[in-house]
Amino acid sequence: MLDSRIKLRHLSCFLEVSAQRSFGQAAGRLGLSQPAVSKAIAELEEILGGSLLQRSRAGVFLTPAGEAFRRYAETGMAALREGFASIGQTARGEGGFLAIGALPTVATRLVPAALLHAKRPGQGGQENQGLNATIRVLTGPNDYLLGLLNGGQLDIVVGRLSEPKLMQGLSFEPLYTDEIVFVVRPQHPLIQALARSGARSLTLHDIAAYTVLFPMPGAIIRPDVERLMLGQGVTGFADVIETVSPSFGRRYTRISDAVWIISRGVVADDLEQAMLAALPLRIDRPTGAVGMTTRADRPASPALNRLRDALRHMAEDLR
Template identity: 50%
Template sequence: MIDGRMKLRHIACFLEVAARSGFGRAADALGLTQPAVSRAIAELEDILGAPLFERGRGGAVLTPQGIAFRTHAGAAFAELGRGIDTLRRPAAGDVVLKVGALPTVAARIMPGAIRRAKEMGLDATIAIEAGSNGWLLDLLTEGRLDLVVGRLAEPKAMMGLTFEHLYSEPIVFVARRGHPADTGHPVGLVELARHPFIMPGPGSIIRPEIDRLFLMEGLAGPAERIETTDASFSRAYVGASDAVWVISHGVVAGDLDAGTLVRLPLSMSISGGPVGLTTRAGHAPLPQAAIFLEALREVARAL
């Protein structure tokens, strides 16, 4: 039975602090003062009889109890919001389908999926939230997204979520046409590492695979590198230099088809892992979400 002392403001503050890993950032997002947010969390911890956050100079980190509570609190908060939306937006066309999309994979599948969903009769506004895989899964857990198109995360991050495999996407090494390594013959990583590299930062989900490849070749990494997930910057920089860009194939598929970039034939293969749909476990999707999910599956099968 829910303790009568627990209020919606407690849950809202908890979810915001968890999402933003800090009391100050959560207060700004909620339009409250930091002491008010801190007080709400302290009250919630007293009600639950368990610590929910570890406080430190770097921010607030969920405890194991906080992780467990977040899964259920986020889902309940989302269902409440969905019920309110049902009353406020009775018309089907007023439904907003909130989709999280990992930038490194969204470019390959999202445009076609949206077109196909519209052909299948989807009558809803699609709001796309782009961000890192971890950030999107946090939003999904809290009910702020209906689904996420991204990569399979570690088991800990998948608590309360389900993953459906759509396709596997390789990680590719690309460069401008006419690059010194663009010879048409397989090139070794040791040779490529002499050039500047552009690659995702340590927090990205494909970075461990990239680092592992270098270690297999006995290399700590490229001598010179720029870490970013900004595709626009990376295209511009690669096009004007001898840099090598390491990225998911879907991000540069159009560039490769157009011939503005070339895929360097690395002598070793590197797999980027599965790409798929992540949804909240045990929650039936909205009818509009079900249409979009089927459209995503159709487009993925055609890849």
């Protein structure tokens, strides 16, 4: 339980001394006297029952307990600042700022559609004006985006559920499931061979003669693809290009006979517009949960809540 004796001035003084490595410099930045800062730190250490800072000729250093406490103090103060800012923005009719991390799985369809839906004014008063925050959308590998989310640079990551070790301190809400597909250009020799033979499906061995665009190590779908191959008795392909770039994969597949292994969500529009074709393979395609990941210890802003509602609404057609 939070000790009611801990005040904002305790945390402010502790964090500023931690950042400046000096009581004097911290006092100057806070507009306080150095004795006042020293007193606040002493009171905080007494409440917590341990030393947080050590003085030396080289400056002030955090103790192991101080280093551990600093992470939580920073998170708490950041959440408070966001809360104060959101109240002020609401009072001024401003929308604030929203940083979104989007995996390629959702960057081409779900996130754009959800943002468009969230920005659309609803019926009623000012509270239904629609999302008017300044939006930043970043794409990249899952571990990179989750690292930014943990560090406070992102408010939400939309994509596949990650492995447990990357989900510490995070909360995941599933929206729908996505499958892995093997796509080629519509005039690919395998497509033409199927049409001539009247066959309905292929095996993984049939694609071994072609270049395969394969997910890179660290890509969230790679373990699923490797398990699928092992289950079919395929240990590898002779001609492989590893990539996580949707733009490269899309272009290379359309100008070559390559087979691209990718999540359906990345190429859904290409498949609907017949720019690419999914190979009919005799396999059980792996599926994975796609959803929203947020910080478990950080309250959601009004802008984030509006976006999450829009994501839920747009995902209904993908289930």
